[in-house]
Amino acid sequence: MTDSPMADDASAQTPESDYRCGYIAIVGRPNVGKSTLMNVLVGAKVSITSRKAQTTRHRITGIQTIENTQYVYVDTPGFQTRHSNALNKTLNRTVTNTLTASDVILFVIEAGTFGPADKQVLDLLPANVPCILVLNKADRNKDKTTLMPFAREVASHHDFAAVVPVSAKQRFQLDRLQEEVRKLLPQNPPMFDEDDITDRSEKFLASEIVREKVFRFVGEELPYTSTVLIEKFEQEGNLRRIFAAILVERDTHKAMVIGQKGARLKEISTQARLDMERLFGGPVYLEIWVKVKSGWADNEAGLRAYGYE
Numbered sequence: 001m002t003d004s005p006m007a008d009d010a011s012a013q014t015p016e017s018d019y020r021c022g023y024i025a026i027v028g029r030p031n032v033g034k035s036t037l038m039n040v041l042v043g044a045k046v047s048i049t050s051r052k053a054q055t056t057r058h059r060i061t062g063i064q065t066i067e068n069t070q071y072v073y074v075d076t077p078g079f080q081t082r083h084s085n086a087l088n089k090t091l092n093r094t095v096t097n098t099l100t101a102s103d104v105i106l107f108v109i110e111a112g113t114f115g116p117a118d119k120q121v122l123d124l125l126p127a128n129v130p131c132i133l134v135l136n137k138a139d140r141n142k143d144k145t146t147l148m149p150f151a152r153e154v155a156s157h158h159d160f161a162a163v164v165p166v167s168a169k170q171r172f173q174l175d176r177l178q179e180e181v182r183k184l185l186p187q188n189p190p191m192f193d194e195d196d197i198t199d200r201s202e203k204f205l206a207s208e209i210v211r212e213k214v215f216r217f218v219g220e221e222l223p224y225t226s227t228v229l230i231e232k233f234e235q236e237g238n239l240r241r242i243f244a245a246i247l248v249e250r251d252t253h254k255a256m257v258i259g260q261k262g263a264r265l266k267e268i269s270t271q272a273r274l275d276m277e278r279l280f281g282g283p284v285y286l287e288i289w290v291k292v293k294s295g296w297a298d299n300e301a302g303l304r305a306y307g308y309e
């Protein structure tokens with residue numbers, strides 16, 4: 001008998017019916033490697049990274065489609081505890097909202113380190129969303145025998161669905177992480193095209209790239225309140241013409257960004273242009289101005305005007 005009810009049941013389990021798709025929030029204290037992790041998972045630089053903490057300000061979606069699974073990653077800003085201006089309050093609200101609206105949470109810490117800042121983020125994890133404990137930077141742990149007791153200690157604070165040591169930088173154990181995530185995703189058809197890597201516009205990505213270069217080349221002296229505004233974004237055939245403004249709070253900050261005889265701004269522009277050309281797959285004409293705009297980081301209306309939720 002080929003058309004028995006059993007056979008019907010089996011044929012209902014086709015790969016399409018087991019398509020899985022959902023939102024995966026990546027959370028953790030600043031600098032644990034959340035953006036790096038998302039970028040390697042998605043296979044492109046959709047979220048900016050830098051050695052300086054708190055570089056990620058926006059909720060960014062990175063999309064990865066593998067066979068019958070679509071992973072929609074949401075990167076979150078590093079949870080802010082030190083300062084309490086309007087910008088930080090907005091950032092923290094974004095993290096909390098992102099968590100409760102996700103299907104799976106990746107709680108990222110550095111393998112071997114679990115401090116008060118990590119605990120503060122862990123305390124925000126909602127009980128009703130499955131969460132995987134990701135021990136990133138495992139490449140730094142020379143003594144592997146300490147990893148299990150460490151993981152057990154952290155897992156005593158929350159009911160994790162799985163614990164996975166990874167190295168985002170060396171692409172170690174990412175398959176294993178994806179397998180664990182897939183198990184927790186709901187059965188849903190894909191939300192995006194399989195070639196999509198982000199739902200963010202090129203204009204937004206362009207501003208993020210410039211911002212990353214500002215952090216990278218200007219370094220610790222520049223307050224994190226500086227931001228980037230794309231004033232014009234034009235496309236003519238394959239060529240993109242982008243006019244950006246770096247907004248800083250003081251004349252002294254402006255001088256820092258510009259550097260000796262404009263050398264620093266030139267470096268920022270060149271590196272940003274190269275990244276954009278790689279990401280957009282075509283030539284880019286990029287012009288960057290530095291402007292002084294005082295007090296914007298402490299003004300909620302101002303923040304909304306610059307696109308912060």
Ligand SMILES: Nc1nc2c(ncn2[C@@H]2O[C@H](COP(=O)(O)OP(=O)(O)OP(=O)(O)O)[C@@H](O)[C@H]2O)c(=O)[nH]1
Binds near residue numbers: 136169
């Ligand atoms: N050794 C090692 N370093 C890593 C790894 N992943 C990330 N890093 C480094 O850690 C630093 C911070 O990485 P980010 O991805 O910017 O961290 P983040 O958690 O997104 O930081 P915020 O945006 O500030 O919240 C960078 O210098 C990365 O190169 C890893 O697996 N191993």
